[in-house]
């Protein structure tokens with residue numbers, strides 16, 4: 001098919017941006033008559049660029065969506081012990097997801113190769129060829145330069161030492177690769193489908209073995225100039241505090257993460273307790289465990305006060321193993337924050353627990369959403385260039 005007409009391009013862009021849409025709604029979005037949309041969709045369907053998606057049982061109408069032939073997007077995400085790959089059409093319909101475990105002892109290059117193989121498997125099932133792949137969204141659980149893909153190796157991220165994940169996928173699949181930090185992408189998933197739904201300005205905080213955050217505004221993760229923002233766990237609470245793995249003293253994660261909580265718990269007990277034992281003691285209202293959990297939440301609440309004074313989010317969503325498993329943790333951090341913050345923040349900010357459980361699959365889907373919001377990709381796909 002030759003280059004689509006301007007109206008046809010607008011129709012394709014609308015489907016990519018909005019997802020599958022009824023013909024009547026397309027006419028409204030494009031501000032053209034229904035007859036024009038009927039003609040446009042007939043021509044684009046004949047050319048193989050759009051299709052009627054599976055109708056809902058009993059429905060007389062069919063949604064229009066883009067075909068895999070027009071293009072597909074892939075999202076690859078790494079968490080500490082697993083990777084997930086999702087492939088979707090440009091309009092966001094997911095038609096393939098695979099996951100694999102990537103234990104700590106797997107080398108960085110083997111981890112990349114595992115994910116690339118999953119993606120190749122998914123692409124093999126496509127009606128068409130791999131050339132319909134338009135872009136890859138890549139989320140890695142370490143500090144990666146969003147422009148160059150370089151990993152800034154430090155002790156905390158040694159498992160990714162010596163590779164450039166962005167270049168690896170760009171060279172292997174010959175498509176543009178957009179990168180993001182996995183924790184930030186989890187934040188986007190909470191924004192889209194979890195506790196941040198309906199908010200314009202959300203701060204996501206994950207408190208687990210480390211502490212990470214992601215600031216999402218109007219559906220876009222605010223990653224900073226090179227993706228280095230959101231390292232909340234390494235913001236300093238006390239410059240005379242315990243030494244952190246990053247080399248600085250007194251980082252937040254030396255007070256509020258699972259390793260920090262267990263360190264304090266073991267000091268006051270037998271010296272060998274694990275997280276399960278800490279949880280059990282918290283659930284049983286044990287005074288020592290409760291006091292350690294309370295201190296951890298207090299430090300988090302104080303640090304979040306600083307963050308609120310800097311970015312003033314509408315809502316803070318606190319997730320992760322600590323937030324989920326320690327009773328009252330989120331509520332206490334919220335009380336400290338609202339007690340300490342200036343009135344404009346204190347009276348308005350909402351602090352809630354995260355809602356999403358299946359972090360791996362849901363977060364990979366958020367990568368597809370990110371790609372669909374990128375203008376250059378939409379323009380390239382809808383004008384059928386590149």
Ligand SMILES: [Zn+2]
Pocket residue numbers: 233234235244245246247248251
């Ligand atoms: Zn640190």
